[in-house]
Amino acid sequence: xxxxxxxxxxxxxxxxxxxxxxxxxxxxxxxxxxxxxxxxxxxxxxxxxxxxxxxxxxxxxxxxxxxxxxxxxxxxxxxxxxxxxxxxxxxxxxxxxxxxxxxxxxxxxxxxxxxxxxxxxxxxxxxxxxxxxxxxxxxxxxxxxxxxxxxxxxxxxxxxxxxxxxxxxxxxxxxxxxxxxxxxxxxxxxxxxxxxxxxxxxxxxxxxxxxxxxxxxxxxxxxxxxxxxxxxxxxxxxxxxxxxxxxxxxxxxxxxxxxxxxxxxxxxxxxxxxxxxxxxxxxxxxxxxxxxxxxxxxxxxxxxxxxxxxxxxxxxxxxxxxxxxxxxxxxxxxxxxxxxxxxxxxxxxxxxxxxxxxxxxxxxxxxxxxxxxxxxxxxxxxxxxxxxxxxxxxxxxxxxxxxxxxxxxxxxxxxxxxxxxxxxxxxxxxxxxxxxxxxxxxxxxxxxxxxxxxxxxxxxxxxxxxxxxxx
Numbered sequence: 001x002x003x004x005x006x007x008x009x010x011x012x013x014x015x016x017x018x019x020x021x022x023x024x025x026x027x028x029x030x031x032x033x034x035x036x037x038x039x040x041x042x043x044x045x046x047x048x049x050x051x052x053x054x055x056x057x058x059x060x061x062x063x064x065x066x067x068x069x070x071x072x073x074x075x076x077x078x079x080x081x082x083x084x085x086x087x088x089x090x091x092x093x094x095x096x097x098x099x100x101x102x103x104x105x106x107x108x109x110x111x112x113x114x115x116x117x118x119x120x121x122x123x124x125x126x127x128x129x130x131x132x133x134x135x136x137x138x139x140x141x142x143x144x145x146x147x148x149x150x151x152x153x154x155x156x157x158x159x160x161x162x163x164x165x166x167x168x169x170x171x172x173x174x175x176x177x178x179x180x181x182x183x184x185x186x187x188x189x190x191x192x193x194x195x196x197x198x199x200x201x202x203x204x205x206x207x208x209x210x211x212x213x214x215x216x217x218x219x220x221x222x223x224x225x226x227x228x229x230x231x232x233x234x235x236x237x238x239x240x241x242x243x244x245x246x247x248x249x250x251x252x253x254x255x256x257x258x259x260x261x262x263x264x265x266x267x268x269x270x271x272x273x274x275x276x277x278x279x280x281x282x283x284x285x286x287x288x289x290x291x292x293x294x295x296x297x298x299x300x301x302x303x304x305x306x307x308x309x310x311x312x313x314x315x316x317x318x319x320x321x322x323x324x325x326x327x328x329x330x331x332x333x334x335x336x337x338x339x340x341x342x343x344x345x346x347x348x349x350x351x352x353x354x355x356x357x358x359x360x361x362x363x364x365x366x367x368x369x370x371x372x373x374x375x376x377x378x379x380x381x382x383x384x385x386x387x388x389x390x391x392x393x394x395x396x397x398x399x400x401x402x403x404x405x406x407x408x409x410x411x412x413x414x415x416x417x418x419x420x421x422x423x424x425x426x427x428x429x430x431x432x433x434x435x436x437x438x439x440x441x442x443x444x445x446x447x448x449x450x451x452x453x454x455x456x457x458x459x460x461x462x463x464x465x466x467x468x469x470x471x
Contacts, residue, residue, distance in 0.1 A: 004031070
């Protein structure tokens with residue numbers, strides 16, 4: 001009897017969690033021989049590239065990073081170190097360290113997995129790009145697999161990443177128009193300034209002479225993201241009104257209308273806090289706005305930070321069309337982005353750098369709400385690429401779409417860009433409506449149906465997928 005075969009395509013954090021759980025499940029329930037092919041053509045996610053410069057920081061506190069926090073069943077080689085245990089110096093857990101360092105942690109976690117492969121399992125690594133899957137055969141490797149997991153994550157060339165490579169062509173002294181004022185904007189700006197020898201000294205920016213003459217940011221809101229508070233709670237907080245039970249009751253009556261049914265619960269949850277003004281601020285002076293936001297982040301945690309927990313609760317309703325199409329669109333295109341700008345911003349240290357660059361005249365917000373900037377030599381799209389499975393540039397998704405193996409998820413007349421799949425097993429659905437039980441998907445391609453994929457945190461689907469494969 002030939003060995004069962006599994007293929008994992010992509011080995012960023014999501015794929016790594018899945019591989020670790022597969023080893024754990026197999027060790028707990030040994031079967032006949034199992035061969036696992038892992039395809040990681042980039043060696044690591046471009047977001048966690050180990051060669052990127054140290055001024056590019058993760059956007060989660062390092063105390064939240066732990067590849068080994070799943071214990072049922074226990075890891076095949078025993079529990080490995082959390083990031084804080086792995087790191088070479090004492091940490092409080094509240095630090096935001098370079099992405100390259102986190103990438104090295106993930107790389108070491110992979111090596112630990114490969115050194116503790118359960119007896120009877122074989123792991124084969126491939127560094128070629130997967131360009132197609134047809135009838136269960138992964139191409140161009142020509143490997144037939146019984147189960148295939150799409151964990152493709154961020155594609156190379158996503159927005160401004162990898163930043164050193166993507167920003168290199170920008171000439172010193174040029175005028176740069178940069179669309180988007182979010183987290184990727186910060187990374188791009190820091191690469192064009194600190195990455196070119198500029199220095200931050202006592203809150204001021206000292207030019208190197210190699211940076212652009214000016215960077216004109218612009219976006220829908222025209223405002224930079226507010227920084228995260230320094231003292232965010234380490235554990236999820238208990239909600240009183242936007243509870244799983246309350247949302248499940250709403251869902252039991254049919255599709256939920258967000259503005260009619262849920263906003264009153266949010267009003268009660270954030271009672272006394274004007275969250276509408278927070279996500280729709282009226283700002284006359286951007287520097288003053290940034291100074292106030294930084295001071296607030298250092299001083300206090302405001303009630304709007306409960307959006308961390310509220311979004312998690314809403315995600316359970318959002319999935320697979322729990323909201324009306326109109327509400328789904330409003331959440332994805334309006335509410336989620338505006339709350340993200342206020343709640344999921346950079347660490348204070350990066351907000352202070354953006355402020356210093358603005359005071360130095362490197363960043364100029366005069367056109368920040370413009371639809372287009374004509375007074376520029378270079379134009380950069382610094383928005384994080386929106387998930388759109390039908391427009392994905394990779395050969396793999398182009399071929400899967402062309403053949404009809406996959407199709408976009410739709411909630412009525414609204415298509416948020418996510419791949420269509422089954423609840424629970426997350427198996428892809430073709431254009432003919434037929435479920436392909438061989439291919440499952442996790443992470444970025446599901447964004448828009450799910451939310452919250454743009455994080456290093458564990459996806460609970462990893463454990464479900466691994467258990468289903470072994471079963």
